[in-house]
Amino acid sequence: MNEAASRPASARTGRRTTLRAVADLAGVSIATASKVVNGRSDVASETRMLVERAIETLGYVSQGERQQSLQAAGESSVELVVEPKDASLNPYLATFLGGALEAAEELRVALIVRPFGTASARAPVEWARDLARAGRSGVIEVTSAYSADREHALGRAGLPMVLVDPLDVPRTNTPSIGATNWAGAYEATRHLIELGHRDIRYIGGPAGAHCSVVRGHGWAAAMAEAGLTADVSDLSPGGFTFEHGLEAATAMLTATQPPTAIFVGSDASAMGVLEAARVLGLSVPADLSVVGFDDTILARSSNPQLTTVHQPIAAIGRTAVATIVRLSRGETAPTKRVELATHLVVRNSTAAPPPHRRR
Known part of the structure; x- marks a missing residue:
């Protein structure tokens, strides 16, 4: 039997570790394991070592330890793990945090915000x-x-997790919060088609990112429905960044047959598309229409103001906090995946294509 199969079920499945699991792994009785957990001295040193090793392996935390921590802090707290890169300048994250803090205040819980490295750099069991x-x-x-x-x-360790629009696809039973990415992309593309555009490209996010792929499929579905060509195997992957938008749009707009419209997977990348058009001497929207995704402050402060898909980022933050609090109280989430509705906000970056490109 291999090592993984020989471990208790809680170690293999992620179910909360019990004192019985600790005792089974250490090869002792539950009474003996309890003595070690509660600091009793009437346990042989070798036996104590076996139990302590099982506790470390399984990440067991007693109810007494939890209660002592809660009493010392005087409040319930939630760990919020975020990507550290440009976090203070990330308009999505700033809006999300605003919503999360609103819910935390209402529910009387503390949010402890930490960069992703604090979780990824440590052994998962020790961290948890x-x-x-x-x-x-x-x-x-x-x-x-x-x-x-x-x-x-x-x-x-007895702690629930909630993911916010994860780039990677989690397990189907992992609670996650996001937006209607497919519907938002479909609506954005339909808007451009209805304006008369026929050559509409998509600039996505990180390669393999679930939300970017889904947005790409929404774009492709609208194109196919209108009898237009869309290649979902080439979604111009990269970061949801200004730099990626600038680089991808420059390549598209300097090609032999440049598009008349570009749908972009984030407002930040759309700012790069607007800059590429400016550098190349193209007018937005007279020569090129641009649609973003997010509806952050960037969309309202750009020149021209950006037509974009609004996703309720603050509401996603509020929902994430409400969900984790509900789960921590032993309640069951009504659904594992929550998708909040998007809608298109039309501003000044979209118009009919140039007369010579209409057909």
């Missing part, structure tokens, strides 16, 4: 155990790298 011992009631991840090992470790 320390969070439980610190009195956390759950973890919200707003990151690009979902980890089943982290989720399993949290489960063993």
